[in-house]
Amino acid sequence: MAKRPIEPLFWTLFSGGGVIGAFFVPLLLFLFALAFPLGWIAPPSYESLHHLVSLPLSRLFLFVICSLPLFHWAHRFRYTLYDGLQIKHLNEFINVFCYGGAILGTLVSAFLLWNF
Amino acid sequence: MNVPTARSAARYTPYHPRWYRRHVSTYWWMHQWSYFRFVLRELTSLGVAYACVILLCFIRALSLGPAAYEALQKRLASPVFVVLTVLSLLLVLFHTVTWFSLSADAMVVRMGGKRVPGALITASNYVAWLVVSGVLAWLLLR
Numbered sequence: 468m469a470k471r472p473i474e475p476l477f478w479t480l481f482s483g484g485g486v487i488g489a490f491f492v493p494l495l496l497f498l499f500a501l502a503f504p505l506g507w508i509a510p511p512s513y514e515s516l517h518h519l520v521s522l523p524l525s526r527l528f529l530f531v532i533c534s535l536p537l538f539h540w541a542h543r544f545r546y547t548l549y550d551g552l553q554i555k556h557l558n559e560f561i562n563v564f565c566y567g568g569a570i571l572g573t574l575v576s577a578f579l580l581w582n583f
Numbered sequence: 584m585n586v587p588t589a590r591s592a593a594r595y596t597p598y599h600p601r602w603y604r605r606h607v608s609t610y611w612w613m614h615q616w617s618y619f620r621f622v623l624r625e626l627t628s629l630g631v632a633y634a635c636v637i638l639l640c641f642i643r644a645l646s647l648g649p650a651a652y653e654a655l656q657k658r659l660a661s662p663v664f665v666v667l668t669v670l671s672l673l674l675v676l677f678h679t680v681t682w683f684s685l686s687a688d689a690m691v692v693r694m695g696g697k698r699v700p701g702a703l704i705t706a707s708n709y710v711a712w713l714v715v716s717g718v719l720a721w722l723l724l725r
Contacts, residue, residue, distance in 0.1 A: 488631040489682040489708075493675050494716040496634040498723060499641055500668040504659035511723055513649040519722065520645055529642065533635050540632035547625040551612055572635060579642045 477542055477566070484539025491532055526580045533576040534569075541565035623674075624681045630674030633667065683708040 503510035511519075519525055545565040548554055554561070608614075612622040637659070644651040658664065686708055687701030 484631070485678075485682055488628075488634075488675065489679040490712055490715045491719065492631055492634045493672070493679055494719050495638060496630075496668065496672055496675055498720070500634070500637045500659055501665070501672065504656040505665070506660075508724065510656065513645070513652045516652075516723075517645050520642065529638070533638050533642075536631045536635050540628040540635075543625045543628035544632075547622060547628075551622050551625070553607070553609055572639070576635075576639055576642070579639065579646065583642065583646050 477538070480535060480538035480569075481542035482539075484535035484537065484542075487532055488536045488539055492536060495532070521583055526583060530576055530580050534573040537569040537572040538566075541569040624677065627674040627678035627681070630671035631678060633671040634675060637668075679712065683712070 498508065502508040510516075520529065542565070545561055548561050549558065612618040640655055641652075644655040659668070683705050687704045690704055692699040692704060
């Protein structure tokens, strides 16, 4: 694969997202996608959660939580398709799909949190 | 018989030359456990991305109102989402474990001129993970 000067930036985002994914994501995924919906643990009330998310510091935190791991995904998934399935002829399309998806997700999270 | 000239000297054989390169199967990662584990580790990123999308859905539902917040939780309790979430959660936990093991190799921490052993770095990562999860849980559940 051709070396591009932008590559180090992707690696930085990848490892930053990896750290977020390792430290913060397991508990958040467990609580919000499993324990709260299935009623294992009583979910926080709408008002209290809304208040918590509306704090500027929480919004900044959530922006990092929602955007960096997407770049982590983009980087890893791109190389998995490249090495694992060896679909090199689709390389350009895969790059656009992965990094484009991460950029789109970042824009969506910025939009949602800015207007919260 | 033709005497070969400079122009016609090139001879072509019907045989394809053998490359000094072996063909790698598309399923190379399924032949050995360590290769499979590598690809599985890379695929944990799917679980991480899934979690991001779920969190974004929650932020959107919260900004829409209490009804949307309830509706999202109801939707996530459906069997399809429960299966997706359980699979993603397993992947994310595998990511956490492999990431902590990896950080022992990636980070060189020196203390008093000596390199801190990798096991200690991994262990301190687990402690930090517990602390972070505890603080998050306290913030959300108090």
